[in-house]
Amino acid sequence: MSTLLEIEQAIEKLPxxxxxxxxxxxxxxxxxxxxxxxxxxxxxxxxDGLRARITADYRAGACRDL
Structure with a gap:
């Protein structure tokens, strides 16, 4: 298995x-x-918590079109 350094060096040589x-x-x-x-x-x-908060904000009219 190659080390990360060996892989990086090989990548540098790619066409x-x-x-x-x-x-x-x-x-x-x-x-x-x-x-x-x-x-x-x-x-x-x-x-789930984020979805609930977004839904509540939307239903409360606290959202606007982008």
């Missing part, structure tokens, strides 16, 4: 096209992990 492909892959993977975390937090009820 531009391969660097862009790596960047795209990392960004997609990061977004996927973020989506999974949000879904897990929602399923665990971590947003």
């Amino acid at each position: 531009e096209s391969e660097f862009r492909e790596l960047h795209r892959w990392v960004a997609e993977r990061d977004a996927g992990r973020w989506d999974e975390q949000i879904a897990a937090d929602a399923a665990a009820g971590k947003f």
Whole structure:
């Protein structure tokens, strides 16, 4: 297994096209992990309080169009 330093050094040597492909892959993977975390937090009820507060504000007329 490579160390982080070895990976960083290998990345520095990539041709531009391969660097862009790596960047795209990392960004997609990061977004996927973020989506999974949000879904897990929602399923665990971590947003229930926020949802209740937003709903109460909306019903009280405390919201405005963006």
